[in-house]
Amino acid sequence: MAKITLSNLRHSYYPNPKTADDFALKQIDLDWQDGGAYALLGPSGCGKSTLLNIISGLLIPSEGKVLFDNKDVTNLPPDQRNIAQVFQFPVIYDTMTVYDNLAFPLRNRGVNEAKIGERVLEIAGMLEVTDMLQTRASGLSPDNKQKISMGRALVRDDVNVVMFDEPLTVIDPHLKWKLRSKLKELHQRVRATMIYVTHDQTEALTFADQVVVMQMGEIVQIGTPVELFERPNHTFVGHFIGSPGMNVLPCEIREGRAFFNGVDVPLEGEIRGKDLANTEIGIRPEFISLGPKGIEAKVRKVSDIGRHSIVEVDVAGSKIAVVVEDEPPNLGDTVFLIFQQDQTRLYSEGWLATRNGGAS
Amino acid sequence: MKKQNNRAWFFVLPVLVLVAFNALIPMMTVVNYSVQETFGNNLFFWQGLDWFEKLLRSDRFHASLGRQFLFTGSILAIEVPLGIIIALSMPSKGFWVPVCLVTMALPMLIPWNVVGAMWNIFTLPDIGLLGYFLNHTLGIHYDMTQNPLAAWATIIVMDVWHWTSLVVLLSYAGLVSIPDAYYQAAKIDGASNWAVFRFIQLPKMKNVLTIAILLRFMDSFNIYTEPFVLTGGGPGNSTTLLSIDLVKIALGQFDLGPAAAMSLIYFVITLLVSWLFYTLMTKDDQK
Numbered sequence: 001m002a003k004i005t006l007s008n009l010r011h012s013y014y015p016n017p018k019t020a021d022d023f024a025l026k027q028i029d030l031d032w033q034d035g036g037a038y039a040l041l042g043p044s045g046c047g048k049s050t051l052l053n054i055i056s057g058l059l060i061p062s063e064g065k066v067l068f069d070n071k072d073v074t075n076l077p078p079d080q081r082n083i084a085q086v087f088q089f090p091v092i093y094d095t096m097t098v099y100d101n102l103a104f105p106l107r108n109r110g111v112n113e114a115k116i117g118e119r120v121l122e123i124a125g126m127l128e129v130t131d132m133l134q135t136r137a138s139g140l141s142p143d144n145k146q147k148i149s150m151g152r153a154l155v156r157d158d159v160n161v162v163m164f165d166e167p168l169t170v171i172d173p174h175l176k177w178k179l180r181s182k183l184k185e186l187h188q189r190v191r192a193t194m195i196y197v198t199h200d201q202t203e204a205l206t207f208a209d210q211v212v213v214m215q216m217g218e219i220v221q222i223g224t225p226v227e228l229f230e231r232p233n234h235t236f237v238g239h240f241i242g243s244p245g246m247n248v249l250p251c252e253i254r255e256g257r258a259f260f261n262g263v264d265v266p267l268e269g270e271i272r273g274k275d276l277a278n279t280e281i282g283i284r285p286e287f288i289s290l291g292p293k294g295i296e297a298k299v300r301k302v303s304d305i306g307r308h309s310i311v312e313v314d315v316a317g318s319k320i321a322v323v324v325e326d327e328p329p330n331l332g333d334t335v336f337l338i339f340q341q342d343q344t345r346l347y348s349e350g351w352l353a354t355r356n357g358g359a360s
Numbered sequence: 361m362k363k364q365n366n367r368a369w370f371f372v373l374p375v376l377v378l379v380a381f382n383a384l385i386p387m388m389t390v391v392n393y394s395v396q397e398t399f400g401n402n403l404f405f406w407q408g409l410d411w412f413e414k415l416l417r418s419d420r421f422h423a424s425l426g427r428q429f430l431f432t433g434s435i436l437a438i439e440v441p442l443g444i445i446i447a448l449s450m451p452s453k454g455f456w457v458p459v460c461l462v463t464m465a466l467p468m469l470i471p472w473n474v475v476g477a478m479w480n481i482f483t484l485p486d487i488g489l490l491g492y493f494l495n496h497t498l499g500i501h502y503d504m505t506q507n508p509l510a511a512w513a514t515i516i517v518m519d520v521w522h523w524t525s526l527v528v529l530l531s532y533a534g535l536v537s538i539p540d541a542y543y544q545a546a547k548i549d550g551a552s553n554w555a556v557f558r559f560i561q562l563p564k565m566k567n568v569l570t571i572a573i574l575l576r577f578m579d580s581f582n583i584y585t586e587p588f589v590l591t592g593g594g595p596g597n598s599t600t601l602l603s604i605d606l607v608k609i610a611l612g613q614f615d616l617g618p619a620a621a622m623s624l625i626y627f628v629i630t631l632l633v634s635w636l637f638y639t640l641m642t643k644d645d646q647k
Contacts, residue, residue: 056544056548058544058547077547078544078547078548079547079548079549079550083548084548085544085545085548087541087544087545088541089539089541091541091542091545093559093560093563094563094564095559095563096559104549104551104559105548105549105550108549108550108551108552108555109550149545152545152549
């Protein structure tokens with residue numbers, strides 16, 4: 001096990017990258033603490049798989065270094081880095097039994113059979129596959145196959161990091177939940193550093209202690225699930241996390257105050273930074289309520305999603321989603337929006353531009 | 361109970377007619393010949409199973425059947441491993457893929473009798489490129505019209521040249537269908553190149569290889585044109601394979617009865633071996 005450091009990492013799939021857009025990874029500096037459970041979250045094509053493959057050694061970065069416990073491993077092939085990886089599609093060795101599949105990484109490293117047997121049984125127990133150890137792996141269901149893939153990643157007890165590349169993509173929804181909690185449990189038992197790549201916020205938020213959100217080859221925010229939800233550092237994180245995502249509304253700044261559609265909107269704290277541009281107000285649908293007075297809006301759409309309703313309203317062409325706990329208004333009604341002040345933030349060029357606490 | 365509408369059977373009729381005309385009826389005429397004796401003039405005499413019994417005891421049949429198995433066995437033993445090795449060394453993407461594929465497919469596009477004629481001329485001791493080179497440059501005595509060993513070597517090399525591509529193309533199709541993740545996982549698991557071949561590539565190629573071996577078995581077991589044009593079964597009877605022998609009996613000696621009996625036995629052997637092989641190869645999958 002080790003601390004993993006990525007320093008000045010850049011990667012391009014082109015031989016001679018010129019503009020910033022040629023880079024799949026623009027500039028990554030990141031430390032992964034030993035034993036942590038991390039999620040790497042971002043939409044398809046944001047560079048998260050590239051980053052993962054660089055850590056595992058399947059890709060050599062164009063620039064920058066990968067350090068395991070301060071030892072440079074940038075140019076080492078995967079088998080010399082002592083890492084483990086679980087792929088999107090289950091990789092199993094069809095002709096082998098489940099036991100042989102789990103034993104394979106150990107046998108390749110010349111571990112003696114007694115130790116192998118012990119490890120395989122232990123891992124099989126954790127994954128609840130003990131009863132299928134002697135069956136051929138090719139006949140298993142997809143979720144069991146993926147369990148075996150995970151088992152092969154966890155069977156070595158000395159790995160530096162275990163990486164999961166969207167491992168639940170091919171799993172049926174009702175089994176996804178089971179495997180996800182299994183993974184969380186496994187992390188608590190083996191205490192290995194784990195990095196979980198996904199574009200699914202639920203998977204990321206349930207698995208990880210720390211979530212790294214990526215967009216267009218850059219890291220936008222690193223934080224606990226609660227931090228990401230409550231104080232998104234960037235409007236992208238606001239959009240991406242939460243369902244529906246954060247409302248982002250264009251606004252004007254006059255004398256240190258934000259005006260949305262001509263109405264003065266109190267922010268959570270004072271505005272920082274001088275060169276504000278493309279300013280926007282960000283507020284989550286959960287923190288808007290309907291009241292007797294406030295910002296006037298028209299109801300455009302009401303979706304009942306069970307415990308509460310999501311009401312989509314229109315204010316001078318801007319769509320705003322509001323979570324309503326009790327009886328929702330009717331279509332076409334005029335309502336008044338109240339923004340919870342400590343959850344109302346300002347963004348400039350997409351980045352957070354208010355200080356926390358203390359009304360202005 | 362629901363009343364069944366049996367008119368759907370009419371849909372099967374066209375296929376039935378087709379199969380009848382291209383397989384069942386010709387085959388039944390062969391069955392008909394095989395139990396009779398004729399001296400021409402469309403006169404037939406009932407013979408029972410005599411021809412089958414005689415044929416199965418005949419040394420001539422044993423010899424050509426033996427040669428046939430030797431030939432098929434040799435070419436399979438060469439073409440299958442060679443085909444796999446070539447497929448493994450072909451690039452998986454880029455400019456050279458189509459170049460390799462087309463080059464590989466070329467021999468298969470040549471008509472069979474042309475292949476025989478090409479190799480005949482190619483190996484002529486005095487004017488053929490290969491024949492001249494072996495005899496006059498390397499000083500090896502090589503003449504496939506005189507020497508049985510040379511004749512055998514030539515038909516085997518010819519078949520390998522003509523048909524290895526089939527194994528290559530099928531194996532290659534099997535190889536490119538393996539997702540990259542398998543190779544990456546194997547790398548991370550610390551697998552050796554041999555282990556990658558043994559546990560990933562070979563199992564993934566198994567289905568296409570089964571088909572390749574089956575096709576090569578059937579084609580080579582029934583081979584006629586190429587060796588006939590190349591050696592005509594000679595020198596002596598040394599390269600008289602089953603089909604060549606069969607044609608000699610049927611059209612050379614005009615023994616329709618024995619030839620028909622031989623055709624049927626020939627057919628049954630081909631069918632039996634193919635069935636056995638296929639059943640054994642796919643047995644595991646049904647578990």
